[in-house]
Amino acid sequence: MTAVICRNVIKSFPAGDDIIPVIRGVDLEVQKGEFFMLVGPSGCGKTTLISIIAGILHYDSGMCDILGHNYANMRSTQILDFRAKNIGFIFQSFHLLPTLTVAENVSIPLIINKVDRVEAMQRARNMLAEVGLGDRADAMPNHLSGGQQQRVAIARALVHEPKILVCDEPTSALDHDTGMKIMDVMKKMQQKLGTTLIVVSHDNRIFEYADRIAHMDDGTITHIETKNQ
Amino acid sequence: MYIIALKMLFGDRGKYIAMVVGVTFAALIMTQQPAILVGLLSRTYSFVGDVSEPDIWVMDAGVQFVEENKPLRSVEMGRVRGIEGVAWATPLFKNIVRAKLPDGNTKTIDMTGLDDATLVGAPSRILEGSLNDLRIADSVLVSDEAAKTQLRVKNADGTTRPLATGDTIEINDKRAIVVGKIKTTRNFVLQPQVYTTYSRALSYTPPDRKNLSYILVKAKQGVDLHELTKRIIASTGLAAYTQEDFEQHNLDYWMKSTGIPINFGISVALGFFVGAAIVGQTFFTFVNENVKHYAALKSMGLRNGVLTRMVILQAFVVGIIGYGIGVGLTSLFGLKFNDSILAFRMPPILLVFAAVGVFSIVTISALFAIRKVIKIDPAIVFRG
Numbered sequence: 001m002t003a004v005i006c007r008n009v010i011k012s013f014p015a016g017d018d019i020i021p022v023i024r025g026v027d028l029e030v031q032k033g034e035f036f037m038l039v040g041p042s043g044c045g046k047t048t049l050i051s052i053i054a055g056i057l058h059y060d061s062g063m064c065d066i067l068g069h070n071y072a073n074m075r076s077t078q079i080l081d082f083r084a085k086n087i088g089f090i091f092q093s094f095h096l097l098p099t100l101t102v103a104e105n106v107s108i109p110l111i112i113n114k115v116d117r118v119e120a121m122q123r124a125r126n127m128l129a130e131v132g133l134g135d136r137a138d139a140m141p142n143h144l145s146g147g148q149q150q151r152v153a154i155a156r157a158l159v160h161e162p163k164i165l166v167c168d169e170p171t172s173a174l175d176h177d178t179g180m181k182i183m184d185v186m187k188k189m190q191q192k193l194g195t196t197l198i199v200v201s202h203d204n205r206i207f208e209y210a211d212r213i214a215h216m217d218d219g220t221i222t223h224i225e226t227k228n229q
Numbered sequence: 230m231y232i233i234a235l236k237m238l239f240g241d242r243g244k245y246i247a248m249v250v251g252v253t254f255a256a257l258i259m260t261q262q263p264a265i266l267v268g269l270l271s272r273t274y275s276f277v278g279d280v281s282e283p284d285i286w287v288m289d290a291g292v293q294f295v296e297e298n299k300p301l302r303s304v305e306m307g308r309v310r311g312i313e314g315v316a317w318a319t320p321l322f323k324n325i326v327r328a329k330l331p332d333g334n335t336k337t338i339d340m341t342g343l344d345d346a347t348l349v350g351a352p353s354r355i356l357e358g359s360l361n362d363l364r365i366a367d368s369v370l371v372s373d374e375a376a377k378t379q380l381r382v383k384n385a386d387g388t389t390r391p392l393a394t395g396d397t398i399e400i401n402d403k404r405a406i407v408v409g410k411i412k413t414t415r416n417f418v419l420q421p422q423v424y425t426t427y428s429r430a431l432s433y434t435p436p437d438r439k440n441l442s443y444i445l446v447k448a449k450q451g452v453d454l455h456e457l458t459k460r461i462i463a464s465t466g467l468a469a470y471t472q473e474d475f476e477q478h479n480l481d482y483w484m485k486s487t488g489i490p491i492n493f494g495i496s497v498a499l500g501f502f503v504g505a506a507i508v509g510q511t512f513f514t515f516v517n518e519n520v521k522h523y524a525a526l527k528s529m530g531l532r533n534g535v536l537t538r539m540v541i542l543q544a545f546v547v548g549i550i551g552y553g554i555g556v557g558l559t560s561l562f563g564l565k566f567n568d569s570i571l572a573f574r575m576p577p578i579l580l581v582f583a584a585v586g587v588f589s590i591v592t593i594s595a596l597f598a599i600r601k602v603i604k605i606d607p608a609i610v611f612r613g
Contacts, residue, residue: 047611050611051608051611054528056527056528056607056608056610057608077532080530080531080532081530082530083528083529083530084529084530084531085530087530089525089528089529089610091525091610091611092611093521095521095522095524095525095610097233097236097237097522098240099236099237099239099240099241100233100236100237100240104233104236108233108526108529109529109530111230111233112230112526112529112530112531113530117232168610168611200611
């Protein structure tokens with residue numbers, strides 16, 4: 001089963017009087033439950049491509065079908081609802097709300113999906129236990145280490161059991177050991193929940209976790225590498 | 230999400246306090262300054278309000294405020310009494326005269342002379358003695374507040390005491406005995422108020438062809454007061470006002486002829502603009518610093534409508550708390566200076582006025598913040 005199908009996706013950004021093409025006709029398929037990695041040098045279009053896949057950036061032309069839904073045929077509110085339900089996010093700089101407890105942060109996607117607050121908090125605590133932070137549920141994010149904050153972000157991304165998890169440089173703000181531990185957690189959770197994982201990274205230490213790696217350069221996918229290849 | 234919005238607000242303690250302080254300041258200025266203005270202006274007609282019995286005040290057409298002395302000829306009294314619809318009419322004397330206290334100190338006093346027969350025109354609250362004591366020879370009633378402050382008497386040992394019942398003073402070199410104390414509402418000119426009978430008041434002042442300051446009129450039952458004032462004006466050529474209209478006439482004079490309202494208006498406007506600047510800027514900074522968090526929430530699927538309501542909630546919570554503290558501080562100020570030399574009166578309309586001001590401030594602040602939040606591109610969460 002295919003989770004993501006992109007066909008000849010093109011995206012440009014205006015820069016003064018010029019138009020800068022950032023994605024130049026990307027074709028891509030990601031299977032459900034796959035651990036898929038997008039790698040490449042800075043400015044090659046990785047982040048723009050996952051933004052398009054996640055539905056937070058419109059593309060200029062081509063086709064992007066996510067879980068059988070073509071963004072081009074959806075209204076912006078439908079895309080929002082689709083995203084809230086089906087896509088989880090892990091950001092490079094965590095983006096945890098500093099004034100909420102860890103459990104409250106994790107509960108946010110559930111609350112956005114209109115889950116009752118009490119139930120949302122319980123599920124958030126359960127998910128924190130899954131990522132090894134059950135005892136820090138009531139802590140404030142700034143009392144946690146970087147690795148712990150990223151594990152909170154993983155719990156937040158997965159708590160509503162999205163079908164696709166989009167991660168942007170999840171280890172770049174972490175030291176090597178912590179980064180590896182985070183990848184272990186992500187891999188474990190991905191396998192347990194059957195989530196499709198799309199990770200953008202230029203950290204070659206974590207390439208081994210991917211089932212497939214798409215190499216990007218100058219807005220195109222130059223080649224796709226399959227594990228053990 | 231609204232609980233999250235409140236936690237975002239309360240969690241950023243520095244900005245939250247700054248915003249509440251801004252709103253508090255605005256609410257305080259927008260209630261306290263107008264309350265002082267209203268208090269001051271109400272003192273301009275407090276003498277009128279203290280006189281409860283008559284329905285209509287008749288006076289020289291040139292009188293602009295109650296302390297302005299433009300006396301009438303005494304024959305006007307009879308003319309007014311003869312007008313259809315008038316039940317009774319009594320004279321009232323009011324003028325500033327010189328008084329010598331028992332210690333020899335001289336003061337100017339605001340002397341009121343009441344109709345000898347009826348004593349109509351006296352304040353209703355007699356604290357010492359009785360109104361009928363004015364029938365004793367040379368008797369006067371003195372404002373209790375003035376007796377304690379402006380009319381204090383110096384003792385032989387250098388200490389002072391309030392002017393007391395039984396003390397003898399001189400008014401324009403004529404003997405006057407204090408037979409009691411009355412409670413008067415503070416007036417605008419702050420002269421000590423002394424009451425006596427009309428004929429005695431005339432005896433205390435230099436002879437003049439015109440002595441009658443006001444004619445106090447009671448209308449017959451069922452007579453339309455405004456119709457009666459028109460008849461009095463038409464018949465006598467004098468000015469005639471219902472009690473309420475005379476108070477308004479006083480108020481209009483002070484409002485239009487002095488810079489008092491403008492000065493207070495400037496203070497209120499400053500309070501509004503300074504409050505708006507503090508709250509607007511701090512709230513915008515608060516939203517600006519949370520842009521990445523709002524973007525993260527948007528990327529997770531939170532709709533602009535919910536984000537807008539979160540911002541409105543944050544703004545209005547700040548508004549309500551700041552307004553409450555500001556009005557509370559103004560009320561404490563009012564309690565502290567109640568019935569003191571500082572004028573203060575806070576009618577409910579002032580609370581509405583301040584509420585409109587405060588909620589204009591938070592609405593404007595929220596609108597700028599909402600514009601910012603709606604325009605946030607959720608894709609910025611992927612930009613480091």
